[in-house]
Amino acid sequence: MPPVITAFESSPDRGRGLARDMRVRWALEEAGQPYEVRLKSFAALKAPDHLALHPFGQIPTFEDGGLVLFESGAIVLHIGERYPGLLPSDPDARARAIGWMFAALDTVEPPIWDAAMAGLLESDKPWCVERQPILEARARVRLDQLSRHLGDADWLDGAFSAGDLMMVTVLRRASGLLADYPKLAAYVARAEARPAYQRAFAAQLVVFEGAARDS
Ligand code: GTB
Secondary structure (H helix, E strand, O other): OOOEEEEEOOOOOOOOOOOOHHHHHHHHHHOOOOOEEEEEOHHHHOOHHHHOOOOOOOOOEEEEOOEEEEOHHHHHHHHHHHOOOOOOOOHHHHHHHHHHHHHHHHHHHHHHHHHHHHHHHOOOOOOHHHHHHHHHHHHHHHHHHHHHHHOOOOOOOOOOOHHHHHHHHHHHOOOOOHHHOHHHHHHHHHHHOOHHHHHHHHHHHHHHHHHHHHO
16 A cells, blocks of 8 residues: 545645655655645645644645654655655765755745735734734745855755755745745755656646546
C-alpha cells in the first residue's frame, strides 16, 4: 500500500499549490514514491475520524502502514530520512539541510505568512493601512538576508535538498515581493522547473480543476 496523504478537496488557493500538502507531494515525487490522496472538505477536517489523525484538524497528514504523521515539516523530514533524494548522506551536510528546513519553517515563514494573512483576512479592518507595511517590512528583512546568503548559488547548501524544498514552498507565498529579489525569484523558478515539482503541482491542480467543474 502506498502512503496516503490528505489535501483540500477544493483548495482556497484555487490551484496555485500554496497549501501545505504541496510540500508533501513534492517530497514524495523527489523521492520517487507513489502515494494516494484522501481529499477533505473544511468541515471534514474537524470530524472525529480526521481529528484522530491530526489533533488540530488540518491538512496535510501522512499515513504509511501503522505510522500516522501530521505537520508538513515532520512529514517531509520523514520522507527525506526514509528515501534517498532529499537529504545528503554526509552527516554534516544532512544536519545543515535539516537546519535549513527549520529556518524555512521557523524563521522565514512566520513573517511571510503573517503579511499574507493580513492582506487576505484583514484588508477591510481599520488598522490594516498601518499594520500591513509593518508586516511587509518584517518579511523583507528575511528576504534580504536570505537573498544575500544565497548569492549566485543554485541551492542553499550545495545540492538541492529538503531544505530548499521547504524554503521554496515558503517563498512562493511571498510571490508579490519576489520581484524585488531577483536571486530569490530565480531560485524559486529553478526549483519549480524540477520535474518532481511539476508532477506535484499538476497533481494538486487536477484536484482543484475537478472540484471547480463539479461545483
Ligand atoms: N504547521 C502545519 C503544517 O505545516 O502542516 C500547518 C498546516 C495548515 O496550516 N494547514 C491548513 C489547513 O488545514 C492548510 S495549508 N487549514 C484548515 C484549518 O485549519 O481548518 C494553509 C493554507 C491555507 C490556504 C491557502 N491559500 O488559500 O492560499 C494556503 C495555505
